[in-house]
Amino acid sequence: MTPDLHVVPPPADPQSTEKASSAIRVIVADDHELMRFALRALLSTEQQIDVIAEAEQLSLAMRNVRELRPDVLVLDLRMHDGSSIDAIGELREQAPETRVVVITAEDNPLYAEHALAAGAFGFVLKDQADVELAPAVRAAAEGRRYVSPEIDAKLADLRRGLTSDKLTGRELEVLRLIALGHTSVEVARILQISSRTVESHRARVHAKLGLSTRAELVRYALRRGLLGTEKGRHA
Numbered sequence: 513m514t515p516d517l518h519v520v521p522p523p524a525d526p527q528s529t530e531k532a533s534s535a536i537r538v539i540v541a542d543d544h545e546l547m548r549f550a551l552r553a554l555l556s557t558e559q560q561i562d563v564i565a566e567a568e569q570l571s572l573a574m575r576n577v578r579e580l581r582p583d584v585l586v587l588d589l590r591m592h593d594g595s596s597i598d599a600i601g602e603l604r605e606q607a608p609e610t611r612v613v614v615i616t617a618e619d620n621p622l623y624a625e626h627a628l629a630a631g632a633f634g635f636v637l638k639d640q641a642d643v644e645l646a647p648a649v650r651a652a653a654e655g656r657r658y659v660s661p662e663i664d665a666k667l668a669d670l671r672r673g674l675t676s677d678k679l680t681g682r683e684l685e686v687l688r689l690i691a692l693g694h695t696s697v698e699v700a701r702i703l704q705i706s707s708r709t710v711e712s713h714r715a716r717v718h719a720k721l722g723l724s725t726r727a728e729l730v731r732y733a734l735r736r737g738l739l740g741t742e743k744g745r746h747a
Contacts, residue, residue: 535562536653539580541573542566542588542615551586551615551641558646570594577607583653586645587632589616589623597630604631611652615641621666621737622684624659634658666737678720684738686713690726691733 538555540563542548552563564582567573570591577585585603589596600612613634614627624635633652636644637660648658659667670684679687682703689699696714700707723729733739 535560536584536649537580537582538563538584538586538649539573539576539582540566540586541568541570541591542586543568543570543590543592544588547588547638551645554642554645555586555649558649561646561649570596570599574599574603574606577603577610581607582610584633584649585610585612586649587612587614589614589618589627597626600627600630600632611655613645613648613652613658615645619663619666620688620739621663621670622681622688624663624667625670625681628657628659635663636660637662669737679717683713683717683720686710687717687729688733688738690714691730691739 538561540548540551540555542551545568548566548568552566555561555563565576565580567576570593573585573587573591587596587599591599596614600614603610603612611633612627612631613636614624614632615636615638616623617638619637627635633655634648634657636648636658640660640662644658644660651658685703686699689702690696694702696707696710699710703710717729718724721729721732723732730739
């Protein structure tokens with residue numbers, strides 16, 4: 513059964529109504545019920561932030577962004593029924609007045625780079641949500657970007673690497689997956705490209721970096737912060 517949108521009842525008294533009308537209207541989307549509850553509870557304690565709805569499916573979140581037109585969508589990076597990155601791009605066209613703040617346990621800067629490039633205004637780590645989510649929501653509502661400081665530092669390193677080593681985003685993705693131990697066939701399946709294309713990217717990575725072995729690629733990926741940590745497996 514498709515879950516229904518959980519909408520917060522409107523405030524009953526005039527003062528509350530006036531406050532709600534000036535508040536930042538937020539939808540929370542996460543496919544874990546306890547996480548949705550925690551995020552909603554966290555934001556509900558903040559002044560001038562009004563959680564108007566929550567969704568456990570990406571399709572439901574997108575539908576209700578189009579219907580409710582919130583100021584901010586707090587979106588889990590890994591929703592089980594679709595790509596959050598693709599959804600950010602779609603919402604940028606369909607509901608440009610709604611800004612997206614991505615929340616995740618994934619600390620790999622590549623994901624932040626993809627999310628921001630797609631149009632997200634915020635990227636917050638779940639283990640820092642208690643201190644970073646509300647500022648990120650406020651920044652997004654004002655049209656400013658907010659990235660968790662831990663990720664921001666890794667992004668700076670990543671971008672320096674892109675500039676100095678002249679690797680493309682796709683080459684970085686291939687490098688990361690190879691460093692994680694995936695074969696070319698597995699990389700092709702994950703990225704939905706051909707094995708021949710993977711081998712071409714791999715050859716260019718080796719040539720640009722002057723590295724010849726997988727062990728050297730692993731060390732490079734670690735220095736650039738491309739491999740993340742174990743917590744990223746539970747984003």
